[in-house]
Amino acid sequence: MKLKEFAKQLGLSPTTVSRALSGYPEVSEVTRARVVQEAVRLGYRPNVNAVRLKTGRVGAIGVVMGRASEFHFAEFMAGMAERLITEDTDILVIPMANPEYDAEMQLYRRLAESQRVDAIIVHSPRPNDQRIALLHELGMPFLVHGRSDIDVPHPWLDIDNEGAVRRATSHLIDLGHTRIAMINGREGATYALHRDIGYRSALQSRGIEVDPQLIANGNFTDELGFRFARSFLEQPKRPTAFVAGSMMTALGIYRAARSLGLQIGRDVSVIAHDDVFPYLTADNMAPSLSATRSSMRAAGTRCADLVLQLLAGRSPTEIHELWPVELILRESTGPVRMPQT
Amino acid sequence: MKLKEFAKQLGLSPTTVSRALSGYPEVSEVTRARVVQEAVRLGYRPNVNAVRLKTGRVGAIGVVMGRASEFHFAEFMAGMAERLITEDTDILVIPMANPEYDAEMQLYRRLAESQRVDAIIVHSPRPNDQRIALLHELGMPFLVHGRSDIDVPHPWLDIDNEGAVRRATSHLIDLGHTRIAMINGREGATYALHRDIGYRSALQSRGIEVDPQLIANGNFTDELGFRFARSFLEQPKRPTAFVAGSMMTALGIYRAARSLGLQIGRDVSVIAHDDVFPYLTADNMAPSLSATRSSMRAAGTRCADLVLQLLAGRSPTEIHELWPVELILRESTGPVRMPQT
DNA sequence: ATATTTTCTCAAATCGATTTCAATTTTGGC
DNA sequence: GCCAAAATTGAAATCGATTTGAGAAAATAT
Known part of the structure; x- marks a missing residue:
């Protein structure tokens, strides 16, 4: 079911239908309600790729999957997912074959230039992380999970x-x-x-x-x-x-x-x-x-949230979140008992 | 840099350039070589969304991320990644908010109809899994990781x-x-x-x-x-x-x-x-x-491989792989000793 | 030298939406 | 009841590629 066809069935122009569905104010509430209702009934959904081409938005956030600590990665992603479920935004997982530095930089460059993602989340940054410099230079929106002391401004979320x-x-x-x-x-x-x-x-x-x-x-x-x-x-x-x-x-x-x-x-x-x-x-x-x-999961949720804000126009330079860490004492700690060496 | 512009710089038509880059036979090797070289030099890359809209091909495999067993999920994805790294194919992770059956079916339907992925991998199938029936009915390519005894033909990979x-x-x-x-x-x-x-x-x-x-x-x-x-x-x-x-x-x-x-x-x-x-x-x-x-990771790798074959035209009905499982005996098993009850 | 293939190139249509600009209809004021 | 202003609606241009159908150039055959 295409827009044109759908519009014809409603006896409206594609313009009006598109506006009604995207929530523009120029269309009367009566019409909008009817359009929305019929869209559900007839099962009309705008073609994602056409929307993306026209609007320039991809609707995906990229994360590069390294080799180490998959279990952290999965939790983080699950957290992201929790936030993104309500948006029309996907998570694109990009595998990293080669952990060598040059190859890694190439990967980020390709990713940034490929226009397959609207933003990138950078994990496990190094103190002087060239990925950050690169993304900044390319003008690709990104968020760092962790921090770097590189002298390029970058939005980050880190724990203390x-x-x-x-x-x-x-x-x-x-x-x-x-x-x-x-x-x-x-x-x-x-x-x-x-x-x-x-x-x-x-x-x-x-x-x-x-x-x-x-x-x-x-x-x-x-x-x-x-x-x-x-x-x-x-x-x-x-x-x-x-x-x-x-x-x-x-x-x-x-x-x-x-x-x-x-x-x-x-x-x-x-x-x-x-x-x-x-x-x-x-x-x-x-x-x-x-x-x-x-919580790694909570971090994922918040990172997804921050990326959405970034894409909505919030200034990257003002996004810095340092999360406190709880210390919870249980049975594995106790007063010292000198070993009988 | 757009196709039109790039073509003009080369003194060629968009058609020829497009063909040269996509490997069509109608263009001479000399021309192709030049186009490819210049594309690299000038940094021309076709707009993904335009390609997707026009061709209907997305270059991504979808996996739905449930809530349970993240650690399995991450390993499986890491395995997929290993295989896909050489292809021009991404992994799209779709979060599932609501584990209720109806909501889940809706999610798969939307996913299949949205043209955001070329194929879907279905996890943890149930004996009579309606997701399979749905995807089959919609004509969306998919692979089941696990099996179902639903009477709809489906390609699967499972362990014994x-x-x-x-x-x-x-x-x-x-x-x-x-x-x-x-x-x-x-x-x-x-x-x-x-x-x-x-x-x-x-x-x-x-x-x-x-x-x-x-x-x-x-x-x-x-x-x-x-x-x-x-x-x-x-x-x-x-x-x-x-x-x-x-x-x-x-x-x-x-x-x-x-x-x-x-x-x-x-x-x-x-x-x-x-x-x-x-x-x-x-x-x-x-x-x-x-x-x-x-190995969950090996399964991921193989599943990615099978999906690629599926997309390349291999018949879904002939893809059935049952992997044997090793039994490795170590110290946690020993002859019975009757409890003194 | 002409006719016939083969090779290469291009103009224009197409994918399915969004959005600008202009036209039309309603509403409100006097 | 008339006119200006506000609220709706729609035709057509646009996003950036691919691909069809056809034409020009080069190669080969007669």
């Missing part, structure tokens, strides 16, 4: 990683811990850097020296959590507490501790960052996991 | 859920278990049904009566795994073994067993289905988890 980790670490210090290990995300991303800063500053402000032997970086997997924790715990002067970047890492740490006969919450304290997954909750771990918490 | 669970259950019986609990996925989906059939047939073929008290259905979360396992294990005649639908469920079962002082692999055996996640592996669980294994 530094503050979160500082509080977590401080709390462990309050409990008497001094040998606190840090299992962070992969080096390079701003969030990992911020967490590192939070960790160091907490230690330093309490006069505790930072021991590079207790810091590790890597993907958020159970496997790496286990390996790092295990190697730390086998050191002669083993850590009595852990700060970890994800739930998966925490699972690995639990396993490592258990494998060495150490009890979580008594022999070893753990605080991890919880991105709030419906299928794995900190409260349900055994013992329940103390965590810094911030 | 029934066989996998039958083997898992049989193996437990071989080890002497007779009280074997089953924690399945949500009722309604074909795969859950198939697994149920596999479970029952294994028991029945060995003369063991099916106890409805030992069967549970629900989402694949750690939480539900724990709750079901816990309630089963607290029964007077507790099960000595579990068959579970996912790794998350298995985590919950492990926790439940541990909380009751039962040792996995000795007091309680567990076999779960492993969809192969990079961030959580069966081998790394403690004790390592015996599992029926099938």
Whole structure:
């Protein structure tokens, strides 16, 4: 059913029908009501591609899917979806084959120039992220999930990683811990850097020296959590507490501790960052996991919202949201008990 | 840069330029080479929306994102992405707000009619799934990930859920278990049904009566795994073994067993289905988890491939792939030891 | 040298909407 | 009852490509 045909059936011109459906004021309410009603009855829907060609809008937001942390990605997208469901806007997932820097830049360039998306969401930015410079230069609307200190203005939404980790670490210090290990995300991303800063500053402000032997970086997997924790715990002067970047890492740490006969919450304290997954909750771990918490899904929803605002004309330079992170104490943290080394 | 303008710069007609770029045979190789080269140099790219309007081809495959099992979804998409990276085809994620049946059908109808995607992948089909009938009726190309026994021909790719669970259950019986609990996925989906059939047939073929008290259905979360396992294990005649639908469920079962002082692999055996996640592996669980294994990511890759074939003209009726499932035995299964009830 | 193919190129129609500008009908004031 | 102003409506241009049907140029055959 095309517009022309539909209009003829109603005895109106295409112009009037189009206006009625798009909510323009020039058409009387009586006519509009009739058009809308008939559109439903006869099943007329404007052809998306024609609308897009004419209006120049694509109706899609692009997100590039990297290789790492799919589980974060899925939650974020689910959040976006929640917001976009009411709009006529889709999510376009662009796979990234090659994590090399040049290839990545090329991908963003192609994406921006292809006119397949109205805006792009940039994930896991680096401190000096050229993707941001590129998108800015190309004039492609974008939103950064995370932050960068590149000197190009960019709209962003981030959580307070530094503050979160500082509080977590401080709390462990309050409990008497001094040998606190840090299992962070992969080096390079701003969030990992911020967490590192939070960790160091907490230690330093309490006069505790930072021991590079207790810091590790890597993907958020159970496997790496286990390996790092295990190697730390086998050191002669083993850590009595852990700060970890994800739930998966925490699972690995639990396993490592258990494998060495150490009890979580008594022999070893753990605080991890919880991105709030419906299928794995900190409260349900055994013992329940103390965590810094911030909902990845909520971030997705809000990012989608901000992108829509951006497209509606809101100035990019004024969009900066820093979300606080909760610290929730559960059973996995307790006062230090010196290992009998 | 528009076609007209670009053509003028080259001293050619839009027709010739369009043909040169789309690879039509009517244009000489010399001309084509020049056009292609200049397109790159001057940065000309056809407007996607104009192409889509004119050709009716979109260059995107749609997947509807439900609410449950995001982690499966992400892996599947990552797999699709791996295949599509070389094609000029995107993945369009369509959020589903309302899991109610009518709303869901409406969504698929709109999607099919909106011409925003060239094909659709249908997930978690039900035995008599009207989405399939609808898409078939509308003539929209689609592929089902899973199966349905609806009497409408549909191309599908599925894993052998029934066989996998039958083997898992049989193996437990071989080890002497007779009280074997089953924690399945949500009722309604074909795969859950198939697994149920596999479970029952294994028991029945060995003369063991099916106890409805030992069967549970629900989402694949750690939480539900724990709750079901816990309630089963607290029964007077507790099960000595579990068959579970996912790794998350298995985590919950492990926790439940541990909380009751039962040792996995000795007091309680567990076999779960492993969809192969990079961030959580069966081998790394403690004790390592015996599992029926099938890669969700590989399924995504293959589904993308099949959809491309479908769009290239392959007959839908001949696409039926049933993948075998491996059974990998590790430490979480062992011979039965009777509880001292 | 002419006729016939083959190769290449182009003008114009088309996809299905939106929107400008002008025409028509209604309404309101006196 | 007439005229100006306001409210509606519609014809035609436009978005940026693809593709049909036909014409010109080059290559080959007679």
